[in-house]
Amino acid sequence: MNVDVLLGLQWGDEGKGKIVDVLTPNYDVVARFQGGPNAGHTIEFDGKKYVLHTIPSGIFNKDTINLIGNGVIIDPLIFSREIEKLMQAGLDISSNLYISRKAHLILPSHRLLDAAYEMAKGAGKIGSTLKGIGPAYTDKTGRNGLRVGDICMTDFEARYAMLRDKHLVLVEATGVKIGGQLIDGLDFEAYEAKWLESLSRLNDFQHVDSEYFINRMINQGKRVLAEGAQGSLLDIDFGSYPFVTSSNTTIAGVCSGLGIAPSRIGKVLGIFKAYCTRVGSGPFPTELFDETGLLMRERGREFGSTTGRARRCGWLDMVALNYAIMLNGVTDLIMMKADVLDVLNEIKVATAYRHQGLEIDYLPFEACTQDIEPVYQVLKGWKNELDHFRNNTDLPEDFSSYISFIEGMTGVPVSIVSTGPDRSQTIYRNHQ
Numbered sequence: 001m002n003v004d005v006l007l008g009l010q011w012g013d014e015g016k017g018k019i020v021d022v023l024t025p026n027y028d029v030v031a032r033f034q035g036g037p038n039a040g041h042t043i044e045f046d047g048k049k050y051v052l053h054t055i056p057s058g059i060f061n062k063d064t065i066n067l068i069g070n071g072v073i074i075d076p077l078i079f080s081r082e083i084e085k086l087m088q089a090g091l092d093i094s095s096n097l098y099i100s101r102k103a104h105l106i107l108p109s110h111r112l113l114d115a116a117y118e119m120a121k122g123a124g125k126i127g128s129t130l131k132g133i134g135p136a137y138t139d140k141t142g143r144n145g146l147r148v149g150d151i152c153m154t155d156f157e158a159r160y161a162m163l164r165d166k167h168l169v170l171v172e173a174t175g176v177k178i179g180g181q182l183i184d185g186l187d188f189e190a191y192e193a194k195w196l197e198s199l200s201r202l203n204d205f206q207h208v209d210s211e212y213f214i215n216r217m218i219n220q221g222k223r224v225l226a227e228g229a230q231g232s233l234l235d236i237d238f239g240s241y242p243f244v245t246s247s248n249t250t251i252a253g254v255c256s257g258l259g260i261a262p263s264r265i266g267k268v269l270g271i272f273k274a275y276c277t278r279v280g281s282g283p284f285p286t287e288l289f290d291e292t293g294l295l296m297r298e299r300g301r302e303f304g305s306t307t308g309r310a311r312r313c314g315w316l317d318m319v320a321l322n323y324a325i326m327l328n329g330v331t332d333l334i335m336m337k338a339d340v341l342d343v344l345n346e347i348k349v350a351t352a353y354r355h356q357g358l359e360i361d362y363l364p365f366e367a368c369t370q371d372i373e374p375v376y377q378v379l380k381g382w383k384n385e386l387d388h389f390r391n392n393t394d395l396p397e398d399f400s401s402y403i404s405f406i407e408g409m410t411g412v413p414v415s416i417v418s419t420g421p422d423r424s425q426t427i428y429r430n431h432q
Helices: 016-026 076-088 108-120 133-141 148-152 156-174 188-202 210-219 252-258 291-299 318-328 397-410
Strands: 003-008 029-032 041-045 048-052 065-068 097-100 206-208 224-227 265-273 276-278 312-314 332-336 346-355 358-360 373-380 414-418 426-428
Touching: 003 016, 003 252, 016 041, 016 224, 016 265, 016 332, 016 414, 016 426, 029 210, 048 076, 065 210, 076 188, 097 210, 108 133, 108 156, 108 188, 148 156, 148 188, 206 210, 210 224, 210 252, 265 318, 291 312, 318 346, 318 397, 332 397, 346 397, 373 397, 397 414
Parallel strands: 003 224, 003 265, 029 065, 029 224, 065 097, 097 206, 265 332, 332 414
Antiparallel strands: 041 048, 276 312, 346 358, 346 373, 414 426
């Protein structure tokens, strides 16, 4: 069996959580392959809303195995709080959640470092979520990090103390005062005490050598869905550097984040919004600063599920979308939040850029440092409430034309359309 992959094609927040939840009944295993609690996957069903930060989005199906892969970084305290919320909702996930021993830990001092480094940048801030992601990945690549499997080692406390003290020296060296070393409203020592207590919650779940675990599942003929976090345009190598995350959010991250061979990859399901959003700093060629942008934000509830920050909103960017499709080898597209645009008379789509006096159809290296002007094509709006529709054949003609336009520009079929936040508001155009 091959591993199907589901990942975001924009700057994150595309709606991956909902679609993983919708697709989970078709899979035996859902495996998260990268990122940390800076990502938030929102899932709604039966009138309830859940936000997951570390746990794979297939967790609501009791018959599905969920794996947190080695490419994920885990904050035990945030993980513990996530578990508590699920338990309060009456969900028992103790038997179908597995954690890679090779997944790295985010320490309290990583979060202090993150805040200090971000504040030191001043006007050049990248818009970090301040969850300690960057410093944790820095320690991972610098061969200093602590992993889930280390918790059970006899020298864990000593290694933890050594790394924490090293971080505190680095924080002091920045010369930045970060509110008396507060994290989530707590002084460092109080937060650290809660963090250390939360390690026991992490140990409540089954720790596995995930590369062997996932390949055994594949060899047994299990159907596996790999779940990404954030979006392709935030990839550390191919995103809008330096306004990116610290991991590979593209298809490459699946192999290194789970320990599977490239030949094991099957379908690549790419998720995109019918418009674009971005959180934090960085280039955004189609960003809107007018009433239409505000309308997108309000109708789309475009506020970060992790940070609560308002998202920047703008028109769909086909140049950036085609770039992400190319990088990932996308076989199927999934369109999200088209219902947000229901009230518009016309919809613009960027089909090219003007850059240095030329019209181009690619992302230039200078995209982060120079202005890029989008070249728009105007399409007719459908002026119809999409959340009422349940069948592809019943969709408004103008909306179907919008989908066809995107398929023509990308050469990839739009297989699924989401018409609202609930799992029931999902239309299959080409059955999986």
